Amino acid sequence: MSALVVERHFSPEDARRDPYPALPFTVPPGTRGVTVQQSVTPGTATVDLGYADQFGVRGWSGGARREFTVTTSDATPGYTPGVFRPGEHQVLLGLYHVPPGGAQVTVRVELHPEGDLRWVRGDLHAHTFHSDAKGSPAQLAAAARDRGLAFVAVADHNTVSHHPHLGDALLLPAQEVTTYHGHFVAHGPGPQLEFRITDARGIRAALDAAARARLLTVLAHPVPTCPSCDWTWGLEDQFDALEVWNGPWLALNWIAREKWLGLLDRGVRLPAVGGSDRHQPDAWPDLGDPLVQVGSPTTWIKAAGTHRNDLYAGILAGRTCVSEAPGGPLIDLALQGDHLHYDVSGEPGGTLCVYAGREVICRVPFGGPLRGKLALARHPAPYYRAEVTALAPPEQARLARERWPQHVRPQDVAERVRALSGAVWP
Numbered sequence: 001m002s003a004l005v006v007e008r009h010f011s012p013e014d015a016r017r018d019p020y021p022a023l024p025f026t027v028p029p030g031t032r033g034v035t036v037q038q039s040v041t042p043g044t045a046t047v048d049l050g051y052a053d054q055f056g057v058r059g060w061s062g063g064a065r066r067e068f069t070v071t072t073s074d075a076t077p078g079y080t081p082g083v084f085r086p087g088e089h090q091v092l093l094g095l096y097h098v099p100p101g102g103a104q105v106t107v108r109v110e111l112h113p114e115g116d117l118r119w120v121r122g123d124l125h126a127h128t129f130h131s132d133a134k135g136s137p138a139q140l141a142a143a144a145r146d147r148g149l150a151f152v153a154v155a156d157h158n159t160v161s162h163h164p165h166l167g168d169a170l171l172l173p174a175q176e177v178t179t180y181h182g183h184f185v186a187h188g189p190g191p192q193l194e195f196r197i198t199d200a201r202g203i204r205a206a207l208d209a210a211a212r213a214r215l216l217t218v219l220a221h222p223v224p225t226c227p228s229c230d231w232t233w234g235l236e237d238q239f240d241a242l243e244v245w246n247g248p249w250l251a252l253n254w255i256a257r258e259k260w261l262g263l264l265d266r267g268v269r270l271p272a273v274g275g276s277d278r279h280q281p282d283a284w285p286d287l288g289d290p291l292v293q294v295g296s297p298t299t300w301i302k303a304a305g306t307h308r309n310d311l312y313a314g315i316l317a318g319r320t321c322v323s324e325a326p327g328g329p330l331i332d333l334a335l336q337g338d339h340l341h342y343d344v345s346g347e348p349g350g351t352l353c354v355y356a357g358r359e360v361i362c363r364v365p366f367g368g369p370l371r372g373k374l375a376l377a378r379h380p381a382p383y384y385r386a387e388v389t390a391l392a393p394p395e396q397a398r399l400a401r402e403r404w405p406q407h408v409r410p411q412d413v414a415e416r417v418r419a420l421s422g423a424v425w426p
């Protein structure tokens, strides 16, 4: 753990001029917590203590405490756990009483790194009867548990009425902000965001409100599966992540992937996630099980814990993989030194394709666990990613062509993606 010690002297005049000074410190990527200790001399001085991140005050203990700890999942009373977004955070001071001789304040800031990470699987997009699905939160949780998922985000449309009723620890609060020109999912507890949006400024305002509430925003299914499903507001680079895979792969998801790749090509470091958009019952019953159910696709997140904020931190860091089902395949793609390592586990079958930017640098058919590494120097690129593909079942391809004839070319449905890694950047 690294620690920063700051010493400051405050006079009574300082306290009159600015009674609430702040001590900035830098939070690096991969931070899971912060501990702050304060000492004040002389003992007759009273200097209050608090904490703020980029979005505002995250805790205040006044003169009641000399130490606090905040982590993604837990915090000293008076402070709010949450994701640590990299950047400038602040220790807050309150110069409540500074005696004539002044006050000497010492603040020690200790950062806790994320530590051991492991893959956690779940579904980041499902609905209940709090919007347009028929099933209850409890039914959704039971279905998710049957499939071995560790989490399901309940993203009912334009409401947070389900948040007090989620009950099951497996269910995570979310809301799908559903406008007439595209949708996004805001993950985290409340508040209700404005959805009656008629211009891009409205999207900007909703994203600002989400940031103030420390919600994680995911641009959902930017594909024309329904008249208002495609995203036409712009501002794609303002989201925390992109839902590259929504529902069955053959439901136009290659269009979302192409938009994601276009953003990566522009240098936008946008994490990729997936979501079943499970509506209980099926939104596309004719595409059939097992493709339309919670966990299809599954989003894998490499995280320091299973608390929702650990999952959000994993998404923000881009440590994701999306696979067709909870059984995988799971592609673990990592840059180590001057090599790109790949490790494919779970349900085998298909072909692994590793990409340097748009270029395929490795294509391996496989029928079991697969590992390897590639020298970066031979394939310089702004980003790397990988996919497992297999032949698409002809019946599903036919249904997709019939449903969306203007959007489906034969080559779009010749293959299906079984798993898609997030991007990694050198």
Ligand SMILES: [Zn+2]
Residues within 6 Å of the ligand: 176, 178, 183, 220, 221
């Ligand atoms: Zn939607």
